[in-house]
Amino acid sequence: MTQAAKQTDSNARQEFNNRDALWPNYSPPQDLIFTHGRGTELYTDSGETYLDFLSGIAVTAFGHAHPHLVKALSEQSEKIWHLSNVFRIPEAEKLAQRLAENTFADRIFFANSGTEAIEASIKAVRGYQAAIGKPERHRLIGFSDSFHGRTIAAVAASGNPGYVQNFAPTDHGFDHVPWGDMDALDGVITDHTAGIIIETVQGEGGIRPLTPAILKHLREVCDANGLLLVLDEVQCGVGRTGKLFAHENFGIDPDVLASAKGLGGGFPIGACLVSEKVGQHMVVGTHGSTFGGNPLAATVGNAVLDLVLEPGLLEHVQKQGKTLRKGLEKMTADYPSVVSKVTGMGLMIGVKCEVPNVELMKELRDNKLLVGRAGDNMIRLLPPLNVSDKHVEQALAIIAEAVAGRAS
Numbered sequence: 394m395t396q397a398a399k400q401t402d403s404n405a406r407q408e409f410n411n412r413d414a415l416w417p418n419y420s421p422p423q424d425l426i427f428t429h430g431r432g433t434e435l436y437t438d439s440g441e442t443y444l445d446f447l448s449g450i451a452v453t454a455f456g457h458a459h460p461h462l463v464k465a466l467s468e469q470s471e472k473i474w475h476l477s478n479v480f481r482i483p484e485a486e487k488l489a490q491r492l493a494e495n496t497f498a499d500r501i502f503f504a505n506s507g508t509e510a511i512e513a514s515i516k517a518v519r520g521y522q523a524a525i526g527k528p529e530r531h532r533l534i535g536f537s538d539s540f541h542g543r544t545i546a547a548v549a550a551s552g553n554p555g556y557v558q559n560f561a562p563t564d565h566g567f568d569h570v571p572w573g574d575m576d577a578l579d580g581v582i583t584d585h586t587a588g589i590i591i592e593t594v595q596g597e598g599g600i601r602p603l604t605p606a607i608l609k610h611l612r613e614v615c616d617a618n619g620l621l622l623v624l625d626e627v628q629c630g631v632g633r634t635g636k637l638f639a640h641e642n643f644g645i646d647p648d649v650l651a652s653a654k655g656l657g658g659g660f661p662i663g664a665c666l667v668s669e670k671v672g673q674h675m676v677v678g679t680h681g682s683t684f685g686g687n688p689l690a691a692t693v694g695n696a697v698l699d700l701v702l703e704p705g706l707l708e709h710v711q712k713q714g715k716t717l718r719k720g721l722e723k724m725t726a727d728y729p730s731v732v733s734k735v736t737g738m739g740l741m742i743g744v745k746c747e748v749p750n751v752e753l754m755k756e757l758r759d760n761k762l763l764v765g766r767a768g769d770n771m772i773r774l775l776p777p778l779n780v781s782d783k784h785v786e787q788a789l790a791i792i793a794e795a796v797a798g799r800a801s
């Protein structure tokens with residue numbers, strides 16, 4: 394409808410549903426409106442309480458309205474929100490320094506989302522190869538069932554036909570091999586290959602961690618061929634697996650790492666972490682972002698890092714992950730016709746369903762437990778990193794009841 398027609402047609406205006414003003418690209422459940430949350434609990438406009446074991450897809454890493462994060466955000470909001478990177482931003486410098494101190498990385502670039510952290514990663518790889526005199530090396534190798542975000546280069550990197558179709562030329566500088574197929578990997582490396590990109594723990598495609606053997610092989614292939622290894626830890630990083638970053642579980646470092654989601658605890662921030670070998674080439678003019686690392690985002694990022702680095706937090710993640718896994722594995726043993734496999738690391742857990750995952754998910758939602766879904770017919774559990782014993786028990790009881798109900 395034209396704007397003029399909308400203004401004159403009052404009937405049409407009355408019937409106009411706010412929702413219709415959004416792109417129809419998402420499909421949220423119609424009947425759920427959340428108004429506020431505390432920790433792992435979310436409350437609806439009709440006064441119902443839900444357990445949030447999705448955390449906005451691994452974003453609200455410390456649940457809702459955590460006092461330390463609220464305080465950091467409110468205090469900074471009264472000082473400076475935004476400045477531009479044409480000025481120094483001490484909050485961003487501090488966050489970068491702390492990330493560097495606690496990881497393989499020496500240089501950090503801040504963005505606003507996961508997909509932007511991936512874009513920066515791709516540019517860092519190509520920029521590095523060009524800077525060392527190998528500009529012909531511009532192709533990256535990705536793996537099947539990956540998810541790296543929704544920008545043009547990120548969908549091209551994942552190669553997932555469902556995401557690329559209609560939106561990206563077939564050759565955007567990426568080659569693809571089946572996940573875990575190391576022979577196929579050897580077959581696609583050419584003089585034009587610049588690097589390899591993979592999720593340390595695959596998220597959307599099905600909760601699938603790399604194995605120590607695969608990651609070791611990827612590192613060796615990169616070193617032998619002068620390629621850079623990019624790990625996408627947008628979902629599995631920032632404490633989610635019981636380590637600050639998931640690759641630490643394997644004792645192998647990447648050259649480039651993309652982070653986002655949990656890093657802002659719900660405030661949009663992304664980061665591309667690189668070693669000095671790579672970072673020294675990302676000189677003035679090579680990359681940038683208007684909002685990236687602004688004082689508000691960086692302040693919240695620092696507050697999240699305070700909580701992740703607090704002694705005992707990562708151990709808590711490991712412990713709660715074990716409890717959840719144990720409970721879920723009992724269900725797969727008792728009711729293999731409903732749930733057949735538990736995968737993941739720490740508090741990033743997948744449960745392979747033998748009934749349609751969306752049906753089980755809806756049943757859990759009807760019983761006030763929110764979970765996600767993932768590829769390979771899985772449901773995905775991503776509770777806050779500080780989830781309590783009580784809430785883990787409650788969630789397990791709700792899942793057990795739904796699973797047992799399905800089996801009978």
Ligand SMILES: *Cc1c(COP(=O)(O)O)cnc(C)c1O
Pocket residue numbers: 505506507508509511540541542543592596597625626627628629653654
């Ligand atoms: C969510 C996700 C992204 C994209 O992050 P956005 O913030 O949605 O752009 C990239 N990689 C992985 C592994 C993700 O889970």
